[in-house]
Amino acid sequence: MTPCIIIEDEPLGAGILAEYVQMTKILKLLGQFQLLSEAWQAISQNPGALIYIDINFKGVNVNREDIAHILSFSSRIVFVTAYPKNHLIVKNLIISEDLGYLQKPFSYNTFHFVLNQVLSIREEKKNTL
Numbered sequence: 001m002t003p004c005i006i007i008e009d010e011p012l013g014a015g016i017l018a019e020y021v022q023m024t025k026i027l028k029l030l031g032q033f034q035l036l037s038e039a040w041q042a043i044s045q046n047p048g049a050l051i052y053i054d055i056n057f058k059g060v061n062v063n064r065e066d067i068a069h070i071l072s073f074s075s076r077i078v079f080v081t082a083y084p085k086n087h088l089i090v091k092n093l094i095i096s097e098d099l100g101y102l103q104k105p106f107s108y109n110t111f112h113f114v115l116n117q118v119l120s121i122r123e124e125k126k127n128t129l
Contacts, residue, residue, distance in 0.1 A: 002052040004011065006032045007039045008080060009057045013104060017052055017080065020111045027115075036066060050076040050118065052102075055083065067099075076118050078102055123125050 010015040014032055021027045030046055033039035035057050043051065051074055055062045069079060078100035085101050100118040102111060109117050 001024055001027050002050050003030045003046050003048070004052060005030050005039060005042050006044065006052040007036055009034045009053065009054060013054065013080065017117070020108055023108065024112065024115065036062060047073045047074070049074050050061060050078065050115075052078045052080050055079055056083045070088045078114055078118060079100065
């Protein structure tokens with residue numbers, strides 16, 4: 001089972017993510033947080049957890065340093081945002097090719113597809129080491 005953490009300040013978005021996680025038998029939800037600052041303890045105590053993270057919290061943007069810090073605990077991040085993917089590139093947030101991306105709104109099928117991508121990339125890296 002893959003542990004995961006949701007960091008999303010919009011109640012509707014957080015609820016949908018939590019529902020999709022619960023529908024997915026290989027995932028175990030460890031916690032939901034409205035702000036990245038609230039999630040640091042859960043991230044540090046659960047190395048390797050899959051992190052679903054919005055990139056904008058009540059006007060505070062996640063930055064490259066935040067992502068690098070998360071990556072020091074977990075190499076599995078899925079950005080969840082209303083912005084198109086090129087916005088992440090412009091903001092210089094794509095610092096690893098194995099980070100996932102979900103653009104709101106998204107379906108369960110899209111959620112599952114991105115999950116499989118992120119997990120398979122991780123497995124490929126593990127097998128090449």
